[in-house]
Amino acid sequence: MAGDGPLLRVNNIEVIYDHVILVLKGVSLEVARGGIVALLGGNGAGKSTTLKAISNLLKAERGQVTKGTVEFEGERLDRLMPHQVVRRGVIQVMEGRHCFEHLTVEDNLLTGAFARRAGRTSVGEDLDRVYHYFPSLKRRRRSLAGYISGGEQQMVAIGRALMSRPKLMLLDEPSMGLAPQLVEEIFAIVDRLNAEQGVSVLLAEQNTNLALRHARYGYILENGRIVLDGPAQALRENADVKEFYLGLAGERRLSYREGKHYKRRKRWLA
Amino acid sequence: MHFLYTVLIDPFVQIAGDPRFFVEVLTGGLLTGVMYSLVALGFVIIYKASRVFNFAQGTMVLFAALMLVGQMEMGAPAWLALGTTCGVMVGLAFAVERLVLRPMVNQSEIILFMATLGISFFLEGLGQLMWGGDVHTLELGIPSGPLTLGGILVNKLDLVGAAVAGLLVTALALFFRWTSVGRVLRAVADDHQAALSVGVPLKVVWVIVWTMAGLVALVAGIMWGSSLGVQFSLSLVALKALPVLILGGFTSVPGAIVGGLIVGATEKVGEVFWGPALGGAVENWFAYLLALIFLLFRPQGLFGERIIERV
Known part of the structure; x- marks a missing residue:
C-alpha cells in the first residue's frame, strides 16, 4: 500500500464554513514521499483552509469538507479526529506560531510528544534531536515561550511538531512577521529536516520567491481554486507567476499603478 | 466622632487587650477559609483547562454530598457509598462532555457559562428528586468538637478540613507541574487550537478536568x-468561593488556598471586632467588598x- 503513489493526495475537496461560505471550490494536490511542495497564493486564496482541511482542524472553526477526499498513505484522513491525524504522522504548524505562552520552551516541546504516548527515553531522544536542529532553544529551554523572540517562537512551533515524529509537516506561513535573515535560517532548517529526517513538507506561503527556492513543486491557489501547478523551476519562469507573484514583467519592473489597471486573465473555465 | 472611634480605635484596643482571643478568632477564620478553598479548587481546575467558569461547582458539592449521605441513610456502609459516589462523579464528567461540551464546541465563553448554569439547575433538581429536600446529617466518623491547642480553642473538624485541603492542593499542584497530563492541561488552558494541532485529544481533557473537579467537589461536600x-444551602457556599477566586486568581491552585485564607480570616475578624460598630453581619458581605477592591486594582x-503582552 505504502511505497508507491504519493504520500498525500487531496482529491477535489470543497470546503464550506458556517454552512454558507464556500472557500475551496475543488482543490486537488499531491505531495510525494520526501517532497517539499509549495502552496502559493495571496491573502484569502484558501491556503490555510487547505492545510486545515488536511489536518482536520477545520471542524474547530466550523468549517467542513463537503466534497472530495484527503488520503494519506492510501488511508482517508477526512473522517478522523485531529489527534488521530497527528498519530498517523501528519502535523500542522499553524500560522502565527501559536506557542503555549505560559509554558516554558521545553514544556512546549514536550506537549508535542503527548499524542505519540511515548516512553520517557524516546521522548528524551526526540528532545535532543530538536535541540540539535535548534540550538538556540536549548539555551532558552527554561524561559516562558511568551517572552522569547518571534523567530524562536517559530522554532518552538516547528520543534514541537517534530516531537510527534511526523512524516508530513504542514507549514502555514512560517515566514510571517520575521526578519529576512531569520526566515532564511528557518527555511534552511526545514530543508535539513527534509533531507536528514525524511520529513515531507507542504508549505503554504505568500512569499512566492522564497517558497519556490525551497520547494520542488508548487501549486498556485486563487479564489479557492488551483489555477496553476508545476515544478518549482518551471513556475519561477512562468510569465504570469513572474508578473503577479514575483513582481517582475519582462525587462522592467511593473509599477503598482500599471498592475492595478491590468485585468487578470482567468485561467480556469468557470 | 463616636462612630469613628468605634470603627478606627476601639477594635484595636480590644485586640490589644485580649490577644489570645484575637488569635482564636483568627485561627477559626483561617480554618473556615480553607474550607472555602476546597470549593474554589474545583472552579480553578475547570477554568484553568477550559476557560469555562463552571457555575455548577457549588451544586456538584451538594450533589456529591447528597449521593453519599443518601446511600448511607439507606444502610450502605461508608466505603461502598464513597465508591459509588466517586463512580457517579466520573459518570457525570463523561455525561457533561458528551451532552454539553461537545455540542457546544467553539461557542463563546459566556455561552458555555450559561450551559453550566443549566447543569447546575439540573443537578440541583436531580439530587432533590432522588434524596428529598430535608437536611441530612453526615456522620463519617470525622472527629469534631472543641480542642485546646496551646491555650487556643479550635474545632477538630476544621483542623481535619485544613489537613485534607492542604494535601489536596499539594497533590494538584504537583500534578499540574510535573506530570505529562498536567502539562497538557496547562497547554490546553493556554491555546485550544494549538493543543488540537499538536494532537491533544480535547474530549479526553474535558473528561479528566470534570472528573477532577467532581472528586474535589465530593471532598468539599464531605x-x-x-x-x-447536607442541605440545599450547601450549594450557596459556592458563592463564597467567588471572592476567593477573585483574590487568588482563577487559574492558580495555590491562589485558591491563599485567597480562601484571606477571605476566611478577614471576614471572621471583621465580624467579631468591627461587627458591633457596623451593625453586625459583616461576615456576609466583607468578602465581596474585598473582591471588589481586588477587581479594581x-x-x-x-x-x-x-498577562503576557508583546509590543
Whole structure:
C-alpha cells in the first residue's frame, strides 16, 4: 500500500464554513514521499483552509469538507479526529506560531510528544534531536515561550511538531512577521529536516520567491481554486507567476499603478 | 466622632487587650477559609483547562454530598457509598462532555457559562428528586468538637478540613507541574487550537478536568456536609468561593488556598471586632467588598497568570 503513489493526495475537496461560505471550490494536490511542495497564493486564496482541511482542524472553526477526499498513505484522513491525524504522522504548524505562552520552551516541546504516548527515553531522544536542529532553544529551554523572540517562537512551533515524529509537516506561513535573515535560517532548517529526517513538507506561503527556492513543486491557489501547478523551476519562469507573484514583467519592473489597471486573465473555465 | 472611634480605635484596643482571643478568632477564620478553598479548587481546575467558569461547582458539592449521605441513610456502609459516589462523579464528567461540551464546541465563553448554569439547575433538581429536600446529617466518623491547642480553642473538624485541603492542593499542584497530563492541561488552558494541532485529544481533557473537579467537589461536600449538615444551602457556599477566586486568581491552585485564607480570616475578624460598630453581619458581605477592591486594582488576582503582552 505504502511505497508507491504519493504520500498525500487531496482529491477535489470543497470546503464550506458556517454552512454558507464556500472557500475551496475543488482543490486537488499531491505531495510525494520526501517532497517539499509549495502552496502559493495571496491573502484569502484558501491556503490555510487547505492545510486545515488536511489536518482536520477545520471542524474547530466550523468549517467542513463537503466534497472530495484527503488520503494519506492510501488511508482517508477526512473522517478522523485531529489527534488521530497527528498519530498517523501528519502535523500542522499553524500560522502565527501559536506557542503555549505560559509554558516554558521545553514544556512546549514536550506537549508535542503527548499524542505519540511515548516512553520517557524516546521522548528524551526526540528532545535532543530538536535541540540539535535548534540550538538556540536549548539555551532558552527554561524561559516562558511568551517572552522569547518571534523567530524562536517559530522554532518552538516547528520543534514541537517534530516531537510527534511526523512524516508530513504542514507549514502555514512560517515566514510571517520575521526578519529576512531569520526566515532564511528557518527555511534552511526545514530543508535539513527534509533531507536528514525524511520529513515531507507542504508549505503554504505568500512569499512566492522564497517558497519556490525551497520547494520542488508548487501549486498556485486563487479564489479557492488551483489555477496553476508545476515544478518549482518551471513556475519561477512562468510569465504570469513572474508578473503577479514575483513582481517582475519582462525587462522592467511593473509599477503598482500599471498592475492595478491590468485585468487578470482567468485561467480556469468557470 | 463616636462612630469613628468605634470603627478606627476601639477594635484595636480590644485586640490589644485580649490577644489570645484575637488569635482564636483568627485561627477559626483561617480554618473556615480553607474550607472555602476546597470549593474554589474545583472552579480553578475547570477554568484553568477550559476557560469555562463552571457555575455548577457549588451544586456538584451538594450533589456529591447528597449521593453519599443518601446511600448511607439507606444502610450502605461508608466505603461502598464513597465508591459509588466517586463512580457517579466520573459518570457525570463523561455525561457533561458528551451532552454539553461537545455540542457546544467553539461557542463563546459566556455561552458555555450559561450551559453550566443549566447543569447546575439540573443537578440541583436531580439530587432533590432522588434524596428529598430535608437536611441530612453526615456522620463519617470525622472527629469534631472543641480542642485546646496551646491555650487556643479550635474545632477538630476544621483542623481535619485544613489537613485534607492542604494535601489536596499539594497533590494538584504537583500534578499540574510535573506530570505529562498536567502539562497538557496547562497547554490546553493556554491555546485550544494549538493543543488540537499538536494532537491533544480535547474530549479526553474535558473528561479528566470534570472528573477532577467532581472528586474535589465530593471532598468539599464531605467536609461542609459534616459541619453544616447536607442541605440545599450547601450549594450557596459556592458563592463564597467567588471572592476567593477573585483574590487568588482563577487559574492558580495555590491562589485558591491563599485567597480562601484571606477571605476566611478577614471576614471572621471583621465580624467579631468591627461587627458591633457596623451593625453586625459583616461576615456576609466583607468578602465581596474585598473582591471588589481586588477587581479594581489587581484583576488577575494574587497568583493569576501573568498577562503576557508583546509590543
